Amino acid sequence: MEQTHQGLSSKSEALIEKENKYGAHNYHPLPVVLDRGEGVFVWDVDGKKYYDFLSAYSAVNQGHCHPKIVGAMVKQAQTLTLTSRAFHNDQLGVFEEYVTKYFGFDKVLPMNTGAEAVETALKICRKWSYEVKGIPENQAQIIVCENNFHGRTTTIISFSNDENARKNFGPFTEGFIKIPYDDTDALEAALKSSPNIAGFLVEPIQGEAGVYVPTEGYLAKAKALCEAHNVLFIADEVQTGIARTGRLLATCGNCSCTKGCENTPEVKPDILILGKAISGGVYPVSAVLANDGIMNVIKPGQHGSTFGGNPVAAAVAVAALEVVRDEKLSENAERLGIILRKGLNEIASRNSLISLVRGKGLLNAIVIDCDEESDLAWQICLKFRDYGLLAKPTHGNKIRFAPPLVITEAQIQDCLAIIEKALNDFK
Numbered sequence: 049m050e051q052t053h054q055g056l057s058s059k060s061e062a063l064i065e066k067e068n069k070y071g072a073h074n075y076h077p078l079p080v081v082l083d084r085g086e087g088v089f090v091w092d093v094d095g096k097k098y099y100d101f102l103s104a105y106s107a108v109n110q111g112h113c114h115p116k117i118v119g120a121m122v123k124q125a126q127t128l129t130l131t132s133r134a135f136h137n138d139q140l141g142v143f144e145e146y147v148t149k150y151f152g153f154d155k156v157l158p159m160n161t162g163a164e165a166v167e168t169a170l171k172i173c174r175k176w177s178y179e180v181k182g183i184p185e186n187q188a189q190i191i192v193c194e195n196n197f198h199g200r201t202t203t204i205i206s207f208s209n210d211e212n213a214r215k216n217f218g219p220f221t222e223g224f225i226k227i228p229y230d231d232t233d234a235l236e237a238a239l240k241s242s243p244n245i246a247g248f249l250v251e252p253i254q255g256e257a258g259v260y261v262p263t264e265g266y267l268a269k270a271k272a273l274c275e276a277h278n279v280l281f282i283a284d285e286v287q288t289g290i291a292r293t294g295r296l297l298a299t300c301g302n303c304s305c306t307k308g309c310e311n312t313p314e315v316k317p318d319i320l321i322l323g324k325a326i327s328g329g330v331y332p333v334s335a336v337l338a339n340d341g342i343m344n345v346i347k348p349g350q351h352g353s354t355f356g357g358n359p360v361a362a363a364v365a366v367a368a369l370e371v372v373r374d375e376k377l378s379e380n381a382e383r384l385g386i387i388l389r390k391g392l393n394e395i396a397s398r399n400s401l402i403s404l405v406r407g408k409g410l411l412n413a414i415v416i417d418c419d420e421e422s423d424l425a426w427q428i429c430l431k432f433r434d435y436g437l438l439a440k441p442t443h444g445n446k447i448r449f450a451p452p453l454v455i456t457e458a459q460i461q462d463c464l465a466i467i468e469k470a471l472n473d474f475k
């Protein structure tokens with residue numbers, strides 16, 4: 049796509065040019081070149097400072113370059129980085145105990161990226177369905193939702209309905225049934241449609257689809273339906289998890305504890321998928337959590353990853369999860385999310401460009417009053433950039449607002465002023 053880089057320095061232009069020339073064009077980044085981050089801020093190569101309102105798609109919940117997390121990484125990187133799982137290492141078991149107690153599951157299977165963790169969950173679910181539930185071999189079906197985003201592997205795009213993500217990547221993996229999101233009637237019908245349903249994979253809030261928050265009670269009802277049909281409820285909390293929505297997990301519902309699912313959550317998934325902020329954005333770490341009755345279907349040689357569960361990842365993830373607890377990031381996300389949405393709704397009442405504000409905690413979006421094909425949201429994001437705030441459109445006319453959870457109330461107010469000023473330029 050052609051884009052004009054109005055106002056960019058020649059240094060930035062040259063660096064963008066290198067990416068265009070030597071890198072595959074699989075992304076369409078906002079034209080800004082960053083070289084430093086700290087807390088809620090990032091700086092470009094010319095020294096200009098910005099609020100980060102994307103947080104690397106909610107990977108940087110703990111803020112950029114959190115000293116405790118980076119410290120854990122540096123220390124471990126200087127000691128032992130990779131053993132592979134052919135041998136034990138002194139960090140993995142410590143991480144496994146910490147993360148399972150933190151989220152209240154018997155066992156964890158560590159991987160690296162979110163998509164790998166989703167793949168892992170699908171494999172565990174299928175294997176459980178054959179070996180425990182007793183579905184005939186190769187007959188298992190997994191229910192997924194329309195407009196889902198679970199990553200970019202061949203199997204995952206097989207059940208996406210984003211044409212751009214699928215076109216000319218076939219043939220696709222079979223065994224998925226797609227139903228509308230936020231629709232328990234459709235779920236019930238799908239569950240009744242076949243005795244061979246193994247699982248239901250769902251995002252507690254559809255982030256990439258534009259921060260689509262389901263009806264109150266949807267997840268609990270869906271979980272109850274799954275239980276009634278002996279079907280695994282698989283929550284993809286790669287984006288919604290780790291304090292982003294004002295709870296440790298979005299499936300925690302209204303439980304306000306900081307102990308995660310040790311207490312009684314609104315919905316306890318059978319399989320929980322985590323990624324992104326489990327490392328505070330400093331290193332790729334993902335994880336699949338489940339209880340023994342499910343996780344024990346995996347035996348040596350049946351699944352793995354060279355880097356999954358490596359000592360650096362283990363040390364980083366423990367530090368990143370400690371920061372979430374020590375700095376009360378769930379509470380901060382809940383409190384500041386309310387203030388942010390209130391401010392955005394006030395702006396919307398003065399400026400008709402915003403047709404809707406939605407979200408939970410600090411995972412929010414505004415819907416711009418234009419159609420999905422318009423480039424108005426992109427133009428608005430360029431204007432935000434000019435005024436010192438970085439955000440990116442998702443699905444055409446929606447702009448996600450997801451700052452690091454260490455943001456303060458004064459900074460939120462500052463950002464609201466930037467957002468209103470930028471929007472007023474389009475009046």
Ligand SMILES: *Cc1c(COP(=O)(O)O)cnc(C)c1O
Pocket residue numbers: 105160161162163164166197198199200251255256284285286287288323324
């Ligand atoms: C980002 C994301 C993924 C994929 O994670 P990667 O690390 O990019 O592979 C999966 N599910 C959800 C909900 C996500 O937001």
